[in-house]
Amino acid sequence: MNGLMIKALGFAVILVIATIAVVMSLDIKIVEEGTDGILNSILSGQAINLITMGGAIAIAVLTASVSVKYINQMKTDTASGELADDKWDGIGEYKNELPSGWAYSFLAVFMWSMWYGFYGFPINAYSQIGEYNEEVLAYNKKFEEKHKGADHKTLRDMGESIFLVQCTQCHGATGDGLSGRAEDLTIRSKEKILAVINEGQNALNAFPGGMPAGMASGADAEAIATYVASGFKGEAPAMYAVCAGCHGANGEGTAMVGPRINGFDISNTLAKGKKGLIGKMPAFNTLITPIQEKALTVYIQSLSN
Numbered sequence: 001m002n003g004l005m006i007k008a009l010g011f012a013v014i015l016v017i018a019t020i021a022v023v024m025s026l027d028i029k030i031v032e033e034g035t036d037g038i039l040n041s042i043l044s045g046q047a048i049n050l051i052t053m054g055g056a057i058a059i060a061v062l063t064a065s066v067s068v069k070y071i072n073q074m075k076t077d078t079a080s081g082e083l084a085d086d087k088w089d090g091i092g093e094y095k096n097e098l099p100s101g102w103a104y105s106f107l108a109v110f111m112w113s114m115w116y117g118f119y120g121f122p123i124n125a126y127s128q129i130g131e132y133n134e135e136v137l138a139y140n141k142k143f144e145e146k147h148k149g150a151d152h153k154t155l156r157d158m159g160e161s162i163f164l165v166q167c168t169q170c171h172g173a174t175g176d177g178l179s180g181r182a183e184d185l186t187i188r189s190k191e192k193i194l195a196v197i198n199e200g201q202n203a204l205n206a207f208p209g210g211m212p213a214g215m216a217s218g219a220d221a222e223a224i225a226t227y228v229a230s231g232f233k234g235e236a237p238a239m240y241a242v243c244a245g246c247h248g249a250n251g252e253g254t255a256m257v258g259p260r261i262n263g264f265d266i267s268n269t270l271a272k273g274k275k276g277l278i279g280k281m282p283a284f285n286t287l288i289t290p291i292q293e294k295a296l297t298v299y300i301q302s303l304s305n
Contacts (some may be wrong), residue, residue: 004068012064016057023053051120066101140289147291152298159299162292166284175303182276185264185303193261194225202275211258215242231304232262263304266297 081094147154164173172178175185198221202210216224216239223237232251236244243251246258253260259268270293273283288296 004072008064008068009061012060015060019056020053144289144291150291155295155298156302158292159295159297162288162296163299170281175300181278182281185300187304188229190225190229193228194221197221197225211246228261263301266300267293
């Protein structure tokens with residue numbers, strides 16, 4: 001063993017010792033207490049920290065050894081063998097076999113990757129993320145059961161809490177939209193409704209292409225915008241029948257056809273997100289429970305009243 005090899009292996013040893021020292025200082029357990037034998041733990045995929053540390057040590061040692069081996073070999077080897085007929089820009093290629101070391105290394109890594117991917121990786125073993133997800137699901141189930149009969153005041157108070165945490169950053173504490181930064185949830189203005197009638201809209205990414213422009217025009221469009229902005233008070237204009245085909249007679253919306261326009265459409269917006277003036281609101285369909293969605297709807301409807 002020459003001096004270069006000794007130095008490389010020494011560096012690998014120092015690197016391994018330093019890694020172990022850092023891991024131990026972070027109070028990370030290499031082997032969990034109560035494991036039924038280190039070998040059984042490794043084979044079952046439970047000792048994931050030990051497997052990781054072993055892999056790091058092996059990589060450090062192999063990298064140092066292989067690098068030194070081929071550096072030394074480059075000093076003495078000369079190109080030899082039969083040249084292939086094909087050349088690229090005058091550069092030829094020998095018909096030599098792949099070095100056995102590279103072939104065996106590739107085969108070993110491939111076999112290890114198959115074991116790790118199908119068996120060693122702790123898919124079915126304990127994980128902090130898995131435990132957290134299970135706790136969240138259990139809590140949400142308990143929460144839904146507890147509040148399934150909540151009255152209007154409870155839902156409104158709950159919705160206000162959710163709104164202050166999740167929505168105020170864009171919509172403001174009072175729901176006014178922060179001067180155009182986001183939708184103003186306190187009022188459905190006639191001007192905005194008239195703009196949708198005249199220009200069309202697909203903010204909720206509806207199939208097959210949202211609401212087309214020009215479904216009504218002139219005095220009819222003005223009358224519809226006034227009626228919708230008022231909260232559907234009074235007698236509906238005759239031309240509102242065109243809108244009712246998708247949005248419902250009372251503006252309550254139709255599933256898979258048109259969103260609610262009597263107030264604000266919370267369900268579709270939370271499920272799909274919504275294109276806005278300055279960007280797109282993300283979907284919240286996996287972040288809140290059905291009861292929380294109902295509570296948020298109650299609170300936002302109260303803002304527009």
